[in-house]
Amino acid sequence: MKKALWKTCIGGFATAVFCVATCAQSFGADAKSIEDMEKELNALKSSVSSLTEQIESVKQEKVAVSSDTKEDVAALKSEVTTLKEEMKTAAQAEQTLKAEDIAGNVYSEFAKKVKLGGQIRTRAEYANGFYQTPTSNATLGGATRPVNQSVAGHAAESIDDDYVMNQTRLWADADVNEHLRVFIQLQDSRVFGAEGSTVGFASGYNADTTFDVHQGYFDIKKLFDLPLTVRVGRQEIVWGDHRVIGNFVWSNVGRVFDGGRFLWDTDSVHAEVIASKVDEDGYFGADGSGNSDENMYAAQLAFKKLVPGALLELMYIQKNDQNDTANSAVTNGYAVAGDGNVEIHDIGARIDGKLPNLDAVDYTLESHGQFGDYGDQNQRAWAFAGRTGYTFKEVAWTPRLGFEYDYASGDDDQTDNTHETFDNLYPTNHWQGNYGFIDLLSWQNMHDFRGNIKVAPTSKMTVQADYHYYLLAEEQDGWYLANATLATARPAGGYDNSSDNLAQEVDLTVSYDLYKNVKILAGYSWFGAQSWIEDNVGDIDTSWGYLQTTVTF
Secondary structure, three states: OHHHHHHHHHHHHHHHHHHHHHHHHHOOOOOOOHHHHHHHHHHHHHHHHHHHHHHHHHHHOOOOOOHHHHHHHHHHHHHHHHHHHHHHHHHHHHHHOOHHHHHOHHHOOOHHHEEEEEEEEEEEEEEEOOOOOOOOOOOHHHHHOOOOOOOOOOOOOOOEEEEEEEEEEEEEEEEEEOOEEEEEEEEEEEEOOOOOOOOOOOOOOOOOOEEEEEEEEEEEOOHHHOOEEEEEEEEOOOOOOOOOEOOOOOOOOOOOEEEEEEEEEOOOEEEEEEEEEEEOOHHHOOOOOOOOOEEEEEEEEEEOOOOOOEEEEEEEEEEEEOOOOOOHHHHOOOOOOOOOOEEEEEEEEEEEEEEOOEEEEEEEEEEEEEEEEEOOEEEEEEEEEEEEEEEOOOOOOOOEEEEEEEEEOOOOOOOOOEEOOOOOOEOOOOHHHOOOOOOOOOOOOEEEEEEEEEEOOOOOEEEEEEEEEEEOOOOOOOOEOOOOOEOOOOOOOOOOOOOOEEEEEEEEEEEEEEEOOEEEEEEEEEEEEOHHHHHHOOOOOEEEEEEEEEEEO
C-alpha cells in the first residue's frame, strides 16, 4: 500500500512541479500572451486539485496503513501547501501584468474606443461669365472686369476660367467613457498650382491653401445624468436646410463656429443653445478699439412628435457685429464707417415632414422675421421658403416631381432710416440647390420660382434637373450674390429699376456611387441674364460645370 501511495503521489507531485516551472517561465522576459498564461494556471490548479483528492483518499484508508504511511501523508500535505502558495504568487503576478507590457498599447481598451477616418475630395470646375474665383471674395465687378473695362463697378463682359480644388480631411473620434467624447478633424484645402510652385513650401499664398484644425471639440454627455450634452470647441453647426445656419460644405474650406453648445435631446424634444465667436478682431488690435468682434448667439426648440409625420423647429439667432467700420451695412452702402454696429435678431420657424397616410408627399416650410440695428438704421425684414414634392414609388426610376418658392424682402429706399433687406446670416446656399447650384443668389431681395425632377435610374445613380426663374423683390435694392454682397456696386443715381426680371437658371446634376467609399458628382448650370441684369450690368450669360470625386475611408 505504501509503495502504491508513493508512486501515485510522486507522479502527481512531478506534474505539479512541471506546471509551476512552466508558469514561472511564462512571466519572464520573453513572456507569452495572457491567454497562454491562463491555460497554464488552470493546469496548475487541476494538478493541485488532483493531489488534494489523493490525500482525501489516503485519509479514508488511514485505518489500514501503518504509522510510516501517516508520516508520508503529512509530508505530502506540506508539499501541497507549498504548491498552493506558489499558485497564489502566480495568480498575483497575472493580475499585475498588463497587455500593453507584452505587445504595446495596440491592445489597450482605450484604443478600441477611437475611430479614425478621412476624406479626400477633388473638384475640377469651369466657368464662363459671372462667377467668383476660388481665391477671391470680390464682387462680380472685381472678379470678371478686364483691365480695360471703361464702366467701373460692374462686369460688362465675361471671361473664362478653370481650376481644380482639393480638400483633405483626417479625423479621430474617441468615446473616452460614458460621459466624455473627443473629436478632432484636420483639414488641408488648396487650389492646384495656386502656390506658384510645388517645390518647397508655399510662399505668399494663403487665401485657400489652408492646413488647420477644421474641428476640435469635446462633448460632456449625460450631464447630471440628464439627456444633456455640452459641446465646447471648434465645430460645424447645421440647422434644417442650411438656410440661416450651415457648414458651407460646398466651399473648399467650409464654415465652423468657435464656441459652446448645450444640447438637450429626448425622443420627443430637441433643444440647444449656442454662443460662438465668429470674428475676434480686438484681441489682435486690428482697429485699435478692442471691441470689434462678431458674435453669434442662437437657440432652438424642436418638437419631434407634436405634428404628425413632421418635425417642428422654433429658432432664435442673433448676429452681433461690433465692428462699426467694416460691417455689412457699410459694405452694401447703407452706412459709412462709424455709423454704428450691426445687431440683427432673427426669429424663425420651420416644419419638415410628410403628409400623414400619404408619405409620397413631402414638404418643408420655413419663415423668418428680423429686427434690430443695421448701422444707424433699423432692421425690419422677413423671408419665406416653401418646398413640396411627390415621389412616384411604384414607377420605374422612382421619379420625384418638386416645386419650390422662395422669397426674401428687399429695401426700396436707402434714406428712410429702415433697412428692409433680409440678412441671410450664416447659410450654405448651395445645399440642395436652394437658390440655384451656380450660387449667384442669396436669400435677399428676391423671388425664386423653382421646378425640378429627380430620378434614380439605378440603385447607385441619381439624376436631377432644376429650373429657376428669379425676380427682384425691390428693383432699387440690387442683386445679392451667395456671399451676401451686391453683385454690382450701387450707382450714385440708383439702379435702373424699369424691370424686376433678374435671370433664369437651368441645373443638371448627376451623382454616382462608384464603390462603397467612392462617390462621383458632376453638374452643369446655365444662368441667363434677364432685363434687370442687362440694364444694370450687361447682357452676359454664364456657363459653369464641374466634376467631383470624393473618397472616404
